[in-house]
Amino acid sequence: MIPWLARRLLWSLLMLVLLMTMVFAIVRLAPGDPLDAGAAESVDARERQLLRERLGLDEPLAGQYVRWVSACLRGDWGLSLRQQRPVADVVGEAVGPTLLLTLTAYLLHLALAVLAAVAMAAYRGRFIDHLVGGAGLVLLSLPGFWLGLMLLLLFARQLGWFPAGGLQSVDAALLPAGARLLDLLRHLALPAATLALGSYMGTARYVRAALDEAMGQEFILAARSRGVSERRLLWRHALPHALLPLITLAGLHLPQLLGGAVVVEVVFGWPGLGRVSVEAIGARDYPVIMATTFLSAVLVTAGSLLADAGYRRADPRVRLTGPGTP
Amino acid sequence: MNELLRLSGLTVGFAGAALPVLRGLDLELAEGEAVALVGASGSGKTLLARAALGLLPPEAWQQGQVNWRGVEARLAPGGWGALRGRGLTWLPQEPLSGLNPLLTVGAQVSEAARQHQGLGHQDALRFTVDLLAELQLPSPMELLYAWPHELSGGMRQRVLLAAALACGPELLIADEPTSNLDTTVQRDLLAVLDRARRARGMALLFITHDHDLVPLVADRCVEISDGRLVERVSGRHAHEGARAPHTVRGAAPRLVPGNAAPALSARALVVRHGAAESVPAVAGVDLDLWPGRSVGLVGESAAGKSSLARALAGHLRPSSGVVSVGCVAAGSDRGAAARAARRRVQMLFQDAGASLNPRQRVGDTLIEAAGAAHPGMVSRLLAEVGLDEALAMRHPHALSGGQRQRVALARCLATDPAVLIADEPTSALDGGTRARVLELLTRVMVTRGLAVLLVTHDLDTALSFCDELLVMHSGLIIERAPAASFALLRHPHSRRLLDCRPAALASTSGWRDAPAAPAPAGGRPFSGCPLAGACPLQNASCFKELPPLAELAPGRWLRCPPASELPPPQFIDTI
Ligand code: SF4
Numbered sequence: 001m002i003p004w005l006a007r008r009l010l011w012s013l014l015m016l017v018l019l020m021t022m023v024f025a026i027v028r029l030a031p032g033d034p035l036d037a038g039a040a041e042s043v044d045a046r047e048r049q050l051l052r053e054r055l056g057l058d059e060p061l062a063g064q065y066v067r068w069v070s071a072c073l074r075g076d077w078g079l080s081l082r083q084q085r086p087v088a089d090v091v092g093e094a095v096g097p098t099l100l101l102t103l104t105a106y107l108l109h110l111a112l113a114v115l116a117a118v119a120m121a122a123y124r125g126r127f128i129d130h131l132v133g134g135a136g137l138v139l140l141s142l143p144g145f146w147l148g149l150m151l152l153l154l155f156a157r158q159l160g161w162f163p164a165g166g167l168q169s170v171d172a173a174l175l176p177a178g179a180r181l182l183d184l185l186r187h188l189a190l191p192a193a194t195l196a197l198g199s200y201m202g203t204a205r206y207v208r209a210a211l212d213e214a215m216g217q218e219f220i221l222a223a224r225s226r227g228v229s230e231r232r233l234l235w236r237h238a239l240p241h242a243l244l245p246l247i248t249l250a251g252l253h254l255p256q257l258l259g260g261a262v263v264v265e266v267v268f269g270w271p272g273l274g275r276v277s278v279e280a281i282g283a284r285d286y287p288v289i290m291a292t293t294f295l296s297a298v299l300v301t302a303g304s305l306l307a308d309a310g311y312r313r314a315d316p317r318v319r320l321t322g323p324g325t326p
Numbered sequence: 327m328n329e330l331l332r333l334s335g336l337t338v339g340f341a342g343a344a345l346p347v348l349r350g351l352d353l354e355l356a357e358g359e360a361v362a363l364v365g366a367s368g369s370g371k372t373l374l375a376r377a378a379l380g381l382l383p384p385e386a387w388q389q390g391q392v393n394w395r396g397v398e399a400r401l402a403p404g405g406w407g408a409l410r411g412r413g414l415t416w417l418p419q420e421p422l423s424g425l426n427p428l429l430t431v432g433a434q435v436s437e438a439a440r441q442h443q444g445l446g447h448q449d450a451l452r453f454t455v456d457l458l459a460e461l462q463l464p465s466p467m468e469l470l471y472a473w474p475h476e477l478s479g480g481m482r483q484r485v486l487l488a489a490a491l492a493c494g495p496e497l498l499i500a501d502e503p504t505s506n507l508d509t510t511v512q513r514d515l516l517a518v519l520d521r522a523r524r525a526r527g528m529a530l531l532f533i534t535h536d537h538d539l540v541p542l543v544a545d546r547c548v549e550i551s552d553g554r555l556v557e558r559v560s561g562r563h564a565h566e567g568a569r570a571p572h573t574v575r576g577a578a579p580r581l582v583p584g585n586a587a588p589a590l591s592a593r594a595l596v597v598r599h600g601a602a603e604s605v606p607a608v609a610g611v612d613l614d615l616w617p618g619r620s621v622g623l624v625g626e627s628a629a630g631k632s633s634l635a636r637a638l639a640g641h642l643r644p645s646s647g648v649v650s651v652g653c654v655a656a657g658s659d660r661g662a663a664a665r666a667a668r669r670r671v672q673m674l675f676q677d678a679g680a681s682l683n684p685r686q687r688v689g690d691t692l693i694e695a696a697g698a699a700h701p702g703m704v705s706r707l708l709a710e711v712g713l714d715e716a717l718a719m720r721h722p723h724a725l726s727g728g729q730r731q732r733v734a735l736a737r738c739l740a741t742d743p744a745v746l747i748a749d750e751p752t753s754a755l756d757g758g759t760r761a762r763v764l765e766l767l768t769r770v771m772v773t774r775g776l777a778v779l780l781v782t783h784d785l786d787t788a789l790s791f792c793d794e795l796l797v798m799h800s801g802l803i804i805e806r807a808p809a810a811s812f813a814l815l816r817h818p819h820s821r822r823l824l825d826c827r828p829a830a831l832a833s834t835s836g837w838r839d840a841p842a843a844p845a846p847a848g849g850r851p852f853s854g855c856p857l858a859g860a861c862p863l864q865n866a867s868c869f870k871e872l873p874p875l876a877e878l879a880p881g882r883w884l885r886c887p888p889a890s891e892l893p894p895p896q897f898i899d900t901i
Contacts, residue, residue: 226493228438
């Protein structure tokens with residue numbers, strides 16, 4: 001287990017370094033520079049040159065790269081060009097909300113997927129199977145922002161059950177702790193539901209296929225011959241076989257959800273990484289763009305690392321004797 | 327006695343198939359009765375079991391009735407599902423796929439106890455422990471939390487038996503439960519099954535392809551053929567005359583010609599599957615194969631037979647030692663001579679179907695193996711293995727099991743080999759087909775002067791086919807003797823293998839009460855005799871050093887000093 005983990009960590013690190021380099025290259029090679037977007041009109045050529053020097057934009061690329069990496073490693077991500085605050089602060093504030101949103105959405109996504117899959121498998125080939133499958137496919141094919149807007153219109157505007165956006169109410173700081181949590185959850189509900197509803201069907205179809213395969217195995221036949229009920233066969237005997245690979249799939253789903261979160265955060269005004277990076281891109285706020293991209297990469301890598309490690313813990317066969325365990 | 331299960335006019339077939347597999351079959355089973363159902367593979371034995379359980383595969387159709395205690399099963403109160411478990415249940419053939427790999431032993435066995443005995447969680451676990459102990463599983467408490475993959479095949483099969491018994495069934499349908507087990511393990515499983523059945527007064531339908539097992543488990547025997555049942559004589563006597571001892575070899579074993587050179591020889595061969603410190607699968611074997619002679623390599627499944635066979639055939643790289651074919655070292659060299667030498671050693675596998683390319687016609691397979699197409703070569707090869715020329719145009723799936731094995735043999739012969747290594751070539755075949763394939767092998771061996779190594783777990787096959795027997799255990803040759811008679815085998819382990827053969831058990835009255843075999847000491851550091859600790863003849867020196875393979879008499883070698891000193895008759899009744 002340990003040597004495996006060490007190898008895996010090394011790979012992840014390598015990936016991140018590669019990614020940092022690519023981010024740097026892409027951002028710097030794109031046409032235009034921050035001065036074009038931000039202060040452009042109001043600054044004359046000489047001042048512009050001074051600014052360039054201050055930001056280090058006139059150095060050769062290699063030099064900029066080395067400076068950037070070493071500063072990043074020291075925790076100094078530079079100043080946000082737009083907000084004139086340390087990037088670490090801007091991004092740091094956004095990480096929490098994004099994690100909260102993505103993880104909540106993922107839990108919801110899993111619950112929906114498993115319920116839908118079990119329902120489809122239990123009523124295989126019958127009406128409920130087609131109904132659940134069809135509804136899921138419709139949801140899957142809707143664009144995320146549209147689904148978000150519809151939920152917003154229906155539940156926030158028409159019915160008024162949930163707030164229309166933001167992380168918390170304006171007066172949240174004045175509320176007692178319990179009410180503050182409730183307030184947060186109410187704000188969380190719509191964005192998380194948008195993310196989960198738009199994505200659960202992919203997983204559900206996967207789980208359903210795995211369930212069908214497991215239900216065809218001989219151990220199911222043997223358990224059935226011992227009089228075990230169909231419901232128990234499905235939930236207790238077959239479902240673990242379908243859930244196990246999901247742990248690994250989680251490593252793939254996390255990036256998807258993070259990607260989806262960008263749109264949802266913008267629609268619901270959720271102050272997360274996605275919204276921060278969209279704004280930063282609009283303003284060519286390079287330090288922020290690089291930081292958010294890098295942070296997303298770290299999240300994705302960490303997610304898939306956790307997923308792999310989790311799989312090895314969860315499967316008794318891999319845990320004890322599995323291939324690849326040195 | 328009250329009738330329990332009755333199948334009347336049972337017809338089961340598959341959509342699209344021309345003929346149904348079971349054709350109007352009738353079977354009655356009374357309370358507490360043990361019936362053996364014998365049939366060749368593909369005769370529909372398993373289909374019958376699944377029809378009785380109401381668990382036919384979805385693509386099968388069924389006519390006729392299945393009655394349980396006089397009521398048609400599908401109309402019983404609560405339906406068929408309510409009968410399964412308490413009424414009748416099933417013991418599958420394959421112990422690994424029959425157990426859920428993601429549930430612990432305790433979870434799978436106690437589930438049935440909770441459901442059918444109405445026990446609470448704790449009581450069900452206690453019940454499970456007792457049951458596992460009754461079936462002579464070691465340390466049942468720890469076993470509760472063991473995963474199926476941690477157990478040996480024999481233990482898995484007992485766990486499955488425990489799960490079935492936990493339902494408290496009136497009828498157990500055992501579907502070839504021992505066909506993948508070693509004979510020693512098979513004996514123990516049959517013994518616990520028989521004892522558990524008698525203690526509960528449970529009825530048993532024992533499905534098997536092996537006539538020899540019938541007297542061990544059943545009072546009555548029915549045979550399935552052509553989709554119908556043929557009643558046989560009472561099980562306990564069915565054995566006599568059913569299997570005439572018959573030697574494929576013909577006369578006495580062929581002797582090693584005085585002046586010839588061996589076709590293949592191995593010296594100090596060691597094979598490891600893991601790291602350099604791991605316990606070797608083959609732990610230093612010397613062996614010679616002579617032209618026109620066959621050597622039988624027998625032993626249990628973990629003895630290292632297959633590893634040895636693969637190393638000899640060049641499919642596995644030995645960790646140390648040499649294999650030479652006709653005086654060319656073939657094992658480790660890469661040169662053209664070594665490659666040519668390896669080509670002269672061909673291997674015939676148990677599963678001929680899997681070793682043939684499914685998309686290639688038989689004729690093309692043979693031409694590819696020969697490396698060049700000579701006119702008439704394909705038909706000559708097919709004729710040599712007793713197949714019609716017309717089969718050259720067929721694909722493997724259009725052949726029967728016996729035909730496939732013959733094609734696989736023809737493919738080996740296409741390279742004009744000097745040595746043929748056959749790894750359990752007949753164990754997937756039924757009695758008659760098996761004998762014919764062995765006869766063919768003998769004929770080919772004699773006419774071509776082939777040196778043959780037959781790897782098998784079936785001592786009877788080895789005795790009837792081979793000139794010499796090698797017995798393996800823990801990667802070592804423990805005994806070597808002419809295959810003239812089993813009486814020549816003396817090693818305690820060889821005797822145990824002999825005594826556990828179903829045919830031998832049938833004539834031993836107290837076989838059920840003999841103690842279960844002690845678990846073999848696995849993975850311990852290799853010093854001393856591998857059997858020390860589980861051997862009736864052991865003495866102090868057995869634990870200290872590995873006894874040498876010593877020559878007792880010309881052609882008879884034994885790796886057991888205590889056994890060499892005793893006269894043979896004394897071993898007849900030891901385990
Ligand atoms: S050497 Fe000793 S332990 Fe080994 S088989 Fe002979 S008597 Fe038994």
